[in-house]
Amino acid sequence: MVSIAGITGVILFLEIRDSLYMPPADHGSQKVAPWNDPKVRSVVFQFVALITLGYFFYTIFQNTLANMERRGITTGFAFLGNEAGFGILMSLIPYDETYTYGRTFFVGLLNTVLVAGFGIVLATVIGFIIGVARLSNNWLIAKAAMVYIEVLRNIPLLLQIFFWYFAVLQALPSPRQSIAFGGIFHLNNRGLYFPSPIPEAGFSYVIWTLVVAVIGVIWLRRWARRRQEITGQQFPVVWVSIALIVGAPLLVFALTGAPLAWDHPSLQRFSFGGGGRMIPEFMALLWALTMYTAAFIAEIVRAGIQSVSHGQTEAARALGLRNSPTLRLVIIPQSLRVIIPPLTSQYLNLTKNSSLATAIGYPDLVSVFMGTTLNQTGQAVEIVGMTMAVYLTISLLISMFMNAYNKKIALTER
Amino acid sequence: MKKITIGLLGATAAFSMMMGSVQAGTLDDVKRKGSLTCGVSTGLPGFSNANSKNVWSGLDVDVCRAVAAAVLGDAGKVKYTPLTAKERFTALQSGEIDMLSRNTTWTHTRDTSLGINFAGVNYYDGQGFMVSKNLGVKSATELDGAAVCIQAGTTTELNLADYFRLKGMKYKAVVFDTSDQSVKGFESGRCDVLTSDQSQLYALRIKLANPGNAVVLPEVISKEPLGPVVRQGDDAWFNVVKWSLFAMVNAEELGVTSGNVDSMKSSANPGVKRLLSGDAGKKLGLNSDWGYNIVKQVGNYGEAFERNVGKGSALKIGRGLNALWSKGGLQYAPPIR
């Protein structure tokens, strides 16, 4: 709530400052009556609007306070420090029943960020593939992509989540009959079990090598670009980068004697134990979010690519560029300008849609914090306010990031 | 623009007049509306469950009906609002419902910090576990490492955590919004154990495809006094709900049933007289036939129990703790006098 007020204040300040610098309107030589003067009218109108709005919020605030006081509802944020006392299915940070309600907030928040983050990456990859497939000159592939898009984006997401969770994942076999993939992965109705790596002494060297390699690649790219601008010579950046990032850590890994053990999941009394595990709630939600959003992204990608006129391709050919560089250097950079703005709103939608987790019990922010915590403490106003503020902040952050990226790739005209 | 300004001013004026509306208590509110809005569960056989024609029945529903009979003289004038466990207190606090009768456990935190009051206990319960028969589990102490299905926003979640911590066992809580979903999770094998109040376990078991395949473990790990709930700070309404429930229990104790209530009206027993006529109703702000209406239209506590969860139902739960105090149970209502 405070953050909203702050943002409002900043916008208001900037707006008013801008308006003060506006050139004065020319009303001609005739003097107009004050009630007909647009400037006076505008000030009065805005003043009235502000007062009305202020009064509106004030009454709501007063009503809420009065209602809560009359009903003896506890207010304030002190509850965040109390012991939660309930378990959460999945947590990225250490958590058990003895942690506080404040901790449940972060557990839920991280789970939301996890599913939204994975969802954005996967949906982008799948969406790009399908979007390109939609334009394939292979008739069958193009039609298959079209069917995918038209089916998935016209069915409500909630229904898709239910379908994957209740109809597909819960129909998987029980742990004892799980489907094994080469004895390494086990899939059953409790989730997907996989071996988890246990770093041993010396593994940190591998990590450090990776970090150094990444920094090296960044430097290499800059150097190669500068060299190309000066001398026109190209440097095989991509291959060298891959070699550095993949090869160097692997080499160190081998040299230090493969310092990594694997914790394999094994069948125990009720289910698998040990190793890593992806709960079915997460899988269903991620899968549904990805498939649904990918259908929209595919359409955006298609429109983006089609927006680049064919003349560009012909011009690239005339310059002697082959297929791949034409796509990479001419078509995609131009289509990205059309793709990025709607892509941003898809990312925002995906993040907000991840709140549907509550319908299948994936412990995201809405399900844990606006669900169980709200119920145990009964402080609806504070908790719903915090939850909405989080989504608002995430939305603004994604918008800011994507706008910055958009600005970076925008056409810089001379 | 002038028009809009005037419009805005008008709206403001109208809004402020709306603010000045009278603040009535829930009792007057219900009488004025002519119906009682009662928060119930999203579907739990025996307690509050709607059939395919959307007709509600159950022990909790009967409390709503008793209140409607006492206040409005017609047990049918109830609007049921199905609520998940997560929504129920917010809905009550905000005034969305007039009372909540949704197998809600009376606890200290809820009574003191949620702005609500518990108007008695209509079912004494305790939390138990249900497992699949072929798992071969005989006791809750063998559940270390199990995945447990629970309904979000219940005391069950907290008791479960306490119990497993006390026994030094680990568990994975699979939390669902509604009991339907948790049953589905249990049935499909998403979890090994379904935990809830024992009465609910029996109720949910009849929703399984193969009820014989599931067993309820003997352990009862908590006290769960369930009862109707009202908002704090409205004592007149609190009394009405409280005494509607007490009237049902007193009627059973006095031997008044829906069948014999008409002939009992002329009974010489002063207790029966005070229940069925007399000024007890006036003092609650109700008509003097409030007790008669409850017993006639809803029945006494024993009748409601047997009809919904006891012998007359699919659940077949014995009276146990819920027998009258005079028969070794805990149901004890203060006298009407």
Place this chain on the structure above:
Amino acid sequence: MTDLEHPSLAPPVSSVGIVGWMRQNLFSTPLNAGLTLLAVGLIYFLLVPLFEWAVWNADWRGSDQSDCTSGGACWVFIRARLDLFIYGFFPTSEYWRVDVVFALLAVLIVPQFFDRFPRKGWIGLFTLIGFPIIVYFLMMGGSFGLEPVETGKWGGLILTLVLAFVGIVAALPIGIVLALGRRSTMPVIRTICICFIELWRGVPLISVLFMASVMLPLFLPEGVNFDKLLRALIGIVLFQSAYMAEVIRGGLQAIPKGQYEAARALGLGYWKSMSLIILPQALKLVIPGVVNTFIALFKDTTLVLIIGLLDILASVQSAIVDPAWRNVSTEGYLFAAFSFWVFCFSISRYSQALERKLQTGYSR
């Protein structure tokens, strides 16, 4: 010498007909050929079992679980519960009122698919304004001798349609006002509108619905309360109007500056220039966008099941947990999915056709 033109040779067999088409469209390069074979394989392994399950082996006739014996889809379940999916808990004797609503909707929609239907514009306007009023009186009852039906009994397809339709009709004017406000030169108005729009666009609909359904009475004075369906609708309308405002803003931005200047040059004030010059052009531009928003809203109405309203998905959910039926969840979800798909797909096709037809203006 006769000037006999040599008849041109028939094109090679491999470049015409089915073979030619396949060579060109499916097997033009080795990569394409591989992709084609892969796609054929996938389709074979996915669609054939699906077809067998859903059509070939399915049970269509009967009245209860015992009629589902063949191992395929149990469509008997859908037949048996169809009334619930369409009418919710509307009293059986009053079904005709819902049917009238459906019929009226169909009659009103049909003219929009024809180019030169007489008075098409007026019919459209009536669909937006007059129709909801008729539906209100027909569904609520309590007047004209109709038995009142409380909104708690509304459900299924009709509830979904009511939510989506009212949502879009009410969001449109609010969206226009917000869009104009966002482009206003008055800093206070602009700020209010920006904050309003971004606030609603930034939060998930389910939190809005949660607030509307259980928290709203907390913000109002004691004793002021309204129907649960109405509260959900208010939430949906406010949420949707923010999206609508952005769509309309896009239209306003597409109007060249010259139009604004020309309107001023004619001496028109703000409201006159907006309502006579700018909005008629802008709204025409945004019709496809509005239709797309409608599709999004139509799908989003499913979220009301989280606050306990019985829309079509919720009625399917409640029917598949009925112990009288076993393992019918796939059938139920597929039915719901198909119902939504039919609506959304046809509306989106309509919107695309409209987009092509209206593409006359400023796009270069």
